[in-house]
Amino acid sequence: MGLCGQAGRHSSAGTELGSTKMPTVKYQRGDMVMGRWPGSSLYYEVKVLHFDAKSQLYTVIYKDGTELELKEQDIKSAAGFQSRPRSRSRSRSPGRRRSRSRSPARTTRPSCTAAAVAAAAITESTPPSRSDAKLKDSFEVRLIPPEQTKASENNGNKKHEKKEDNEPANKVNESEPEKNQSRYNLRRRKDDGDGKAEVKAEQLEEKEAKMAAAAAPPSVSLDFGGKLGAYFWLLFLPAWVLFLVLKVNQEDPSLANFPPPWPPLESFWDAKALGFVVLWILFQVLLYILPVGKLSEGMPLRSGERLKYRTNGFFAMVVSCVAVAAAVQQGADLTYIHSHFLQLAVSSFLISVLLSSYLYLRSGRAAAEQLALGGSSGNVAYDFFKGRELNPRIKYFDLKFFCEMRPGLIGWCLINFALALTEMKRQGLEAPSHAMILVNLFQLLYVADGLWNEEAILTTMDLMHDGFGFMLAFGDLVWVPFTYTLQAYYLVSRPTPLSPPALAAIVTLKLVGFYIFRKSNSEKNAFRRNPSDPQLSHLKTIPTATGRSLLVSGWWGVVRHPNYLGDLLMALAWSLPCGFSHLLPWYYMIYFIILLVHRDSRDMSECRRKYGSAWDEYCRTVRYRIIPRVY
Numbered sequence: 001m002g003l004c005g006q007a008g009r010h011s012s013a014g015t016e017l018g019s020t021k022m023p024t025v026k027y028q029r030g031d032m033v034m035g036r037w038p039g040s041s042l043y044y045e046v047k048v049l050h051f052d053a054k055s056q057l058y059t060v061i062y063k064d065g066t067e068l069e070l071k072e073q074d075i076k077s078a079a080g081f082q083s084r085p086r087s088r089s090r091s092r093s094p095g096r097r098r099s100r101s102r103s104p105a106r107t108t109r110p111s112c113t114a115a116a117v118a119a120a121a122i123t124e125s126t127p128p129s130r131s132d133a134k135l136k137d138s139f140e141v142r143l144i145p146p147e148q149t150k151a152s153e154n155n156g157n158k159k160h161e162k163k164e165d166n167e168p169a170n171k172v173n174e175s176e177p178e179k180n181q182s183r184y185n186l187r188r189r190k191d192d193g194d195g196k197a198e199v200k201a202e203q204l205e206e207k208e209a210k211m212a213a214a215a216a217p218p219s220v221s222l223d224f225g226g227k228l229g230a231y232f233w234l235l236f237l238p239a240w241v242l243f244l245v246l247k248v249n250q251e252d253p254s255l256a257n258f259p260p261p262w263p264p265l266e267s268f269w270d271a272k273a274l275g276f277v278v279l280w281i282l283f284q285v286l287l288y289i290l291p292v293g294k295l296s297e298g299m300p301l302r303s304g305e306r307l308k309y310r311t312n313g314f315f316a317m318v319v320s321c322v323a324v325a326a327a328v329q330q331g332a333d334l335t336y337i338h339s340h341f342l343q344l345a346v347s348s349f350l351i352s353v354l355l356s357s358y359l360y361l362r363s364g365r366a367a368a369e370q371l372a373l374g375g376s377s378g379n380v381a382y383d384f385f386k387g388r389e390l391n392p393r394i395k396y397f398d399l400k401f402f403c404e405m406r407p408g409l410i411g412w413c414l415i416n417f418a419l420a421l422t423e424m425k426r427q428g429l430e431a432p433s434h435a436m437i438l439v440n441l442f443q444l445l446y447v448a449d450g451l452w453n454e455e456a457i458l459t460t461m462d463l464m465h466d467g468f469g470f471m472l473a474f475g476d477l478v479w480v481p482f483t484y485t486l487q488a489y490y491l492v493s494r495p496t497p498l499s500p501p502a503l504a505a506i507v508t509l510k511l512v513g514f515y516i517f518r519k520s521n522s523e524k525n526a527f528r529r530n531p532s533d534p535q536l537s538h539l540k541t542i543p544t545a546t547g548r549s550l551l552v553s554g555w556w557g558v559v560r561h562p563n564y565l566g567d568l569l570m571a572l573a574w575s576l577p578c579g580f581s582h583l584l585p586w587y588y589m590i591y592f593i594i595l596l597v598h599r600d601s602r603d604m605s606e607c608r609r610k611y612g613s614a615w616d617e618y619c620r621t622v623r624y625r626i627i628p629r630v631y
Ligand SMILES: NC(=O)C1=CN([C@@H]2O[C@H](COP(=O)(O)OP(=O)(O)OC[C@H]3O[C@@H](n4cnc5c(N)ncnc54)[C@H](OP(=O)(O)O)[C@@H]3O)[C@@H](O)[C@H]2O)C=CC1
Pocket: 459, 460, 461, 462, 464, 517, 521, 524, 527, 528, 548, 549, 550, 551, 552, 556, 560, 561, 563, 564, 567, 595, 599, 603, 606, 607, 618
């Protein structure tokens, strides 16, 4: 069986078959062998492209063009496999039967795709104790849809990078995979098959296969410094927030003035402050569950399911503003927030610890397919920190989505506003300073925009890939409201006059950053939701073996993370109004560079894993990560 037409689609120059001789190894370049699909016990026909003596890994190419690196033990000679007559038994799952008939574009040819890989799934004659092994030793397998196959076949050997075709007839090729994502997850397609391949996999229960697909692969490397790193972050993050809060309260918050004075222990705790935080969160819960605003669909999960989210964040923000204004009108003294900043932060921290403990405990009962990839290391500290469950919900109440978008984010604006009032009181001003107005307005715009485009968060890393644990719970409830407000806090007692040209330059910078941030995020969100969107028809894309494509022109053709670039420009505009006397108001800028550089590298590894050589192709085409020609 030779490689099919599109087999070379994703092959990179480095792995092209060349004339140089392979070193003396078990399998030679060009050999057709059986390669194990990572994490499963399924073997597919692959062609050996290359052997790397240093890493002892073979680069092999599957029939859909997906290239992977495999260890020798994951490769078998084709002779060791039995071809069994193909079972004619139809799927027992009605869902599966439905999904088969749903697509008019289904190709009848079993063809050369990773879906065909499933169709042609061949297992070892005696797979290693499957049911045990599968849970532990598994990997998310996404299969190329038949539609994609057809598209690829139509394209023949056309250039890898293609202009998205918006002809109605072809639309299905791009939109279907997104809509019917469920079909591309590890799903055996018993009725397909190329006759050569049949499969012991047929004996596997679909449920088992799904669980196998869902469990975290042992090969997923643990980020954040792994298990030891988790202990470090669990201690460091709260200590760092405490340090910043104490530091910003110092009369001279310069680095030379270290350490900040340690307050008496009893001043850390205030029951009233805890009461306010609880009330605020409950108020946000109430607004979230009100049947106001639209229900948006999240991206397809590995199970194929699409969760619904109540996206009424902007409404929640407006109601919160009205409620706060009414409270101030009634004589509520918001300067309390400034004078009890430490106690409010400690209370929020306690709530985040309680929430993370609850999340960790309940994740023990979650089905494997509900866990985030890489979230289950088996180490308590790491799993507690990173979070195991992808979308923990209490009925329809989505805890991660709620925490990320509501109490902390809207709380950030409330605190900023309170700090502006405190500045006026402290400095005897009739209106907040220009610097304070800029910081308040800029950050208000950022939050309001996030809530206005709330649906877009459903295609971000946090919502799609990360588990919900201490890192995000603490990040959402403590980190955001108590460290993102440091610039406003800093300005309360440190007047920083701004000249009109400086004002104009800072506003321009903010608007440029905002434009890049919003346009790029919206472009990706629109594309992920509907790849056939006519408004995106001018964009070039790279197809991938998962059935999803990657944007390679437009904003995502400038750098690999244009949204980070816009975000960083905005961050700069938030720090500039505070001047250059101290490092403290620049803390956000420094932290944000570190966060986004790390996030970018996490995302790169994740996309490399998901998209294989298509991702490499993208990286070759779009060379810079965040800043054009610089980084
Ligand atoms: N203020 C703050 O504290 C923070 C703000 N942010 C902001 O939040 C926003 C979301 O950031 P984040 O979730 O980190 O990352 P992104 O929104 O950039 O999401 C990354 C994902 O986008 C998809 N993608 C990547 N490249 C392409 C491409 N070329 N074409 C199509 N899809 C692509 C991939 O997912 P897939 O292919 O699976 O769809 C990838 O995993 C950003 O604007 C960021 O600046 C983030 C962190 C903190």
